[in-house]
Amino acid sequence: MTSAARNLAALRSHIERIETHGAACGLRKVPLGHAEADAHLQGGLALGAMHEVFAEAGRQSAAATGFVAGLAGRVTARRPLVWIRQDFAEVEAGAVSMHGFSELGLDPRLLVTVRAADVDQALRTTADALACDAVGAVVLEVWGEAKQFDLVASRKLTLAAQASGATGLVLRMAAEPRASTAETRWIVRAAHSPPASHPSSAWGAPLLETQLVRNRHGPTGRWIMEWKSDECLFGKPAAYPQPVAAAPAHRPHQTATYKKASGRSSYRVA
Secondary structure, X not given: OOHHHHHHHHHHHHHHHHHXXXXXXXXXXXXXXXXXXXXXXXXXXXXXXXXXXXXXXXXXXXXXXXXXXXXXXXXXXXXXXXXXXXXXXXXXXXXXXXXXXXXXXXXXXXXXXXXXXXXXXXXHHHHHHHOOOOXXXXXEEEEOOOOOOOHHHHHHHHHHHHHHOOEEEEEEEOOOOOOOOOOEEEXXXXXXXOOXXXXXXXXXXXXXXXXXXXXXXOOOEXXXXXXXXXXXXXXXXXXXXOOOOOOXXXXXXXXXXXXOXXXXXXXXXX
16 A cells, blocks of 8 residues: 555544544434443434344344334434335245234334335335424334445435434344444344243343444443334343343454354243
């Protein structure tokens, strides 16, 4: 690398640090409820920004959908939630259930679902929805390695979210993370639920294994989170028999191929 190239790279890095620090100071945030995660996020999930959630297709899609629904419930502040999906998503994972939203403690009357014919239409619809300042959050659900969802598309969605204050949540199934302008990136799997506290209950508490693998303004981490439907927030389980190994304080946003989950989960989801 020539001296000029090194100087240019150093200048770009310096500018990026300045912009990142300035953005961190101006972001409004909503706490998730999980103390450790909120500390890593410096107060909670940033509003008016884009966030990504990745999961394997199949059994992990339900866990990731529930996690995104919980995030949306935290940031919408009683405003509409627009959920945009590709047509074939219902064949792969089933329809978004209003009954499921109610069980999670969310209000299905605030949910607007949109089915797009393809990724291009889904991206255009998402940009239009994010431009509306009456919307609390917009979920874009994309399956597979969609080449249309590149850095340019991500930047357009981020600018739309910043302009309106609406929060964007991108749910990616069966896809590898790529460069983007997202504030945070998560990988989500279902966690084993402890035995139900009452013998008549067939379900344990809904638990998720969450990995924060990209955090623009702080360290990353890995936690078991419980969604508390009554309070509509995430929390730390009172007792979890399988501790999660601590993740490094910083790690690159590119992640390794996901490992398949073992065992059986009792997580219920929309």
